[in-house]
Amino acid sequence: MFIALLTDFGLKDPYVAQVKATLLKQAPQIPILDLTHQISSFNVLEGSFVLFTSYKHFPPSTLFVGIVDPGVGSKREIVLAKNQDYSFLVPNNGLLSFFVQHKLLQQAYFLEKKFPASSTFHGRDIFARVAAHLAQQPIDPTWWKEVPLKELKTFALPRPVLTPSQVKATIYYQDQFGNLLLNLENKHYAFPLGQKGVLENFPLRVVKTYAELKAGEVGLLQGSQGFWELCLNQDNLAQKLNTYPGKEISWQWNT
Amino acid sequence: MFIALLTDFGLKDPYVAQVKATLLKQAPQIPILDLTHQISSFNVLEGSFVLFTSYKHFPPSTLFVGIVDPGVGSKREIVLAKNQDYSFLVPNNGLLSFFVQHKLLQQAYFLEKKFPASSTFHGRDIFARVAAHLAQQPIDPTWWKEVPLKELKTFALPRPVLTPSQVKATIYYQDQFGNLLLNLENKHYAFPLGQKGVLENFPLRVVKTYAELKAGEVGLLQGSQGFWELCLNQDNLAQKLNTYPGKEISWQWNT
Amino acid sequence: MFIALLTDFGLKDPYVAQVKATLLKQAPQIPILDLTHQISSFNVLEGSFVLFTSYKHFPPSTLFVGIVDPGVGSKREIVLAKNQDYSFLVPNNGLLSFFVQHKLLQQAYFLEKKFPASSTFHGRDIFARVAAHLAQQPIDPTWWKEVPLKELKTFALPRPVLTPSQVKATIYYQDQFGNLLLNLENKHYAFPLGQKGVLENFPLRVVKTYAELKAGEVGLLQGSQGFWELCLNQDNLAQKLNTYPGKEISWQWNT
Structure with missing residues (x-):
């Protein structure tokens, strides 16, 4: 116990x-x-x-x-x-x-x-x-x-919207490193490693580790909490985007 | 032990x-x-x-x-x-x-x-x-x-001043929710539930729980630490009043 | 264990x-x-x-x-x-x-x-x-x-530079009280109690305890972590100097 x-x-x-x-x-x-x-x-x-x-x-x-x-x-x-x-x-x-x-x-x-x-x-x-x-x-x-x-009281959990060209997700949590944990469970989504896109003014790439990212490049990776995360390498993405939990965030895939 | x-x-x-x-x-x-x-x-x-x-x-x-x-x-x-x-x-x-x-x-x-x-x-x-x-x-x-x-060294503890129309108290402590704990012990003072007053620009009311308060209404309640507290409902009173422990605070009762 | x-x-x-x-x-x-x-x-x-x-x-x-x-x-x-x-x-x-x-x-x-x-x-x-x-x-x-x-990977540790008239040291750590811990081990350096100097605009003096310091006087003392510290008495030196770990700091001895 x-x-x-x-x-x-x-x-x-x-x-x-x-x-x-x-x-x-x-x-x-x-x-x-x-x-x-x-x-x-x-x-x-x-x-x-x-x-x-x-x-x-x-x-x-x-x-x-x-x-x-x-x-x-x-x-x-x-x-x-x-x-x-x-x-x-x-x-x-x-x-x-x-x-x-x-x-x-x-x-x-x-x-x-x-x-x-x-x-x-x-x-x-x-x-x-x-x-x-x-x-x-x-x-x-x-x-x-x-x-x-x-x-048991519950509240509605937001659902992401995915098209071939875009993802609209909601931030469930941001940690002290500035990583953004999204309403995209690792086990339900399979973004291929290397896929590229644009999030606001940042290039975005699907990676496996923080260390693969160049300065100023946003990573999308399968996070340790069971949800996909947006991140920078040794920098604070939440601060850069001035964002917060509950906010919607979206990016375009390169075509 | x-x-x-x-x-x-x-x-x-x-x-x-x-x-x-x-x-x-x-x-x-x-x-x-x-x-x-x-x-x-x-x-x-x-x-x-x-x-x-x-x-x-x-x-x-x-x-x-x-x-x-x-x-x-x-x-x-x-x-x-x-x-x-x-x-x-x-x-x-x-x-x-x-x-x-x-x-x-x-x-x-x-x-x-x-x-x-x-x-x-x-x-x-x-x-x-x-x-x-x-x-x-x-x-x-x-x-x-x-x-x-x-x-044993001691310092003088400030005493509140109470009249039928006014209370002057000192803030002993403010917590991270912004509640202000006053130099008014629960057991020594008995403000009746529902009594109303004015603290700076805020209406003030004696209540039992935070949830009874309307937005922007200051509550005075018997706090869990054994002292009367000033509070807002889901908001930070200490920030709103720009106050700090040791400061004197006063309100008028409605007559 | x-x-x-x-x-x-x-x-x-x-x-x-x-x-x-x-x-x-x-x-x-x-x-x-x-x-x-x-x-x-x-x-x-x-x-x-x-x-x-x-x-x-x-x-x-x-x-x-x-x-x-x-x-x-x-x-x-x-x-x-x-x-x-x-x-x-x-x-x-x-x-x-x-x-x-x-x-x-x-x-x-x-x-x-x-x-x-x-x-x-x-x-x-x-x-x-x-x-x-x-x-x-x-x-x-x-x-x-x-x-x-x-x-085992290591990084180079900065070395202080000492002359009879000056010390150039590096800040290893600053604590929440604003004390600056320097790359000067207690056991390797012996600044005599009472020695005086100038650090930026502050008078500096070698002391044993914080309480010996006058307001606005910087103390240099043998710190509890095994390294010499710069400090103020009940005030935050790190904030006053706008400094940070890794930064070089220097002072002149009075002659």
């Missing part, structure tokens, strides 16, 4: 530490790993993407606690979703959209138990206590009501 | 890792938790506030090591302060001000033992070694001299 | 967590410590310096995994270097330059085993698996080929 945390709390404030301390108070022997605490504030799409691209690298039986929760204190449910290997404890606000779309979940439960809690920090006052409980015993039917999977 | 670290070292430089490595070298079995390493540089008030609002969420017997130490290398003492449940190892520079003010400490000791140490990094060269020692054995009377609690 | 990680991955993206999760999947009992994940992107000199100034504070038998790897996916080898106490798993790109220069290594090996891997994230797909293997068993001769130490 293993707990992984994904939040938008950042690392300056004491909030992550208070969540972990609350967990450790009740379940001192459970190892905790930080997935990330720097999801952009309130950005459920970004949180959902990072959770989806990362979960499979963790040991089976990991419990993921995902707290990107702009509706904290309002009526949104708290959900436990499970499949054979992994569990996910999240607010019911779309954080599991990629999992639902990929049919990766088998059960869902809504939390019925009430906790004395602040109105603004359920991560510490509810999620941490519930996670500590889940880490130590089976699902308690007095705490949880099983619900159909369709009760 | 459990060690929690609070510093202003940040996470880029190797300083936190050198403190932890030194601790682990001598006390490999003691779990270490990061409270935060991003206290603003040299900001003893901020460190004091974060320590005070967080300690009670940790398991009893936690040893807090607080290193915000602009006087490193000068004559300031190194203090161990204790109560029944918790211990605090800090420079004697005000980091325990909130604890002294709330009468939460029972004993205090000054470190008498000398260590070979660099002049600029006592966190690694002294605090880590002393913490490893404290984590493994009782207080050694050849290392420590007990002193009266009044030997 | 103990694994320490140094990367330029930052803490926002899920990359560090994926490396750790992969490690934990195969070697769940091995403690992992973050040295830093905020080496400037692709900056092998900075990574090399931080590794060199930090390693000796760790328990003997620590395995350092250093992933600052702009050539990921290209032909650069993966190296294991060892001495009696410590091991280093790194790309062969200069990350061990300080260790080679100081003759601190005794053996070197190139990785011969092939892994199924993404082209852009060998940290997760190769380094983590190899580290988990090294953490649990002796060096497997079917995985590794021993090579002469001279096969």
